[in-house]
Amino acid sequence: QVRFVESGGGLVQPGGSLRLSCVASGFTLDYKNIGWFRQAPGKEREGVSCISHTTSNTYYADSVKGRFTISKDNGKNTVFLQMNNLTPEDTALYYCATVAFCGPLMRPNAARGQGTQVTVSS
Numbered sequence: 518q519v520r521f522v523e524s525g526g527g528l529v530q531p532g533g534s535l536r537l538s539c540v541a542s543g544f545t546l547d548y549k550n551i552g553w554f555r556q557a558p559g560k561e562r563e564g565v566s567c568i569s570h571t572t573s574n575t576y577y578a579d580s581v582k583g584r585f586t587i588s589k590d591n592g593k594n595t596v597f598l599q600m601n602n603l604t605p606e607d608t609a610l611y612y613c614a615t616v617a618f619c620g621p622l623m624r625p626n627a628a629r630g631q632g633t634q635v636t637v638s639s
Contacts, residue, residue, distance in 0.1 A: 519543040519628040521613050526633030529603055537598040537633060539613035546570065546589055551596045552616040552623050553587065555609035555635075565611070566598060567619035576619040580606070603637045610634050 525537040539551065552567040566587040567576040575587055586599040596613060612632035614625030 519615070521628065521630035523612055523630045523633040526611060526635045528636045528638065530639050531604055531637055533603050533637070534599070534601045535603065535635060537600065537611055537635075539596040539598075539630070541594045541596070541613075543628075544615075546591050546594055546596065549615045550617070550619055550623075551589065551613055552576075552619065552625060553596075553598050553611060553613050554625055554629075555607075555611045556632075557609035560609075562625075563609075564616075564621065564623045567616060567623055568596060569619050574619055576621075576623070578621070600635070603635075605637045608635060608637050 520542045522540045529535055548570050550569045553565045555565050556562050565578050565581055568587045568589055584602045589596040610632040612629050614629040616623040
């Protein structure tokens with residue numbers, strides 16, 4: 518059974534940093550592309566970042582490019598999202614999921630975790 522457990526969110530001031538973790542189970546990262554998504558109240562879901570199973574391909578939405586970095590540890594079956602220089606516009610529920618491909622049109626597959634809340638506020 519595919520499962521994800523996200524953690525690392527919290528309340529941070531503008532300009533601050535957070536590192537999100539996504540622990541996957543039921544499959545190995547070696548064979549799946551993993552995307553990070555966020556959902557803010559009243560806004561559409563946004564595909565923030567993605568890392569391909571080969572790790573040679575990463576994707577970042579324009580809104581986070583240069584500030585967020587995605588990485589993974591296959592041995593721990595975990596994907597990370599390092600978020601720097603956070604702004605209030607980054608406030609959202611963040612979650613990870615497998616995706617068919619990395620890119621601006623990526624969509625999360627059915628299985629996803631509960632997500633982790635990121636709130637950027639002074």
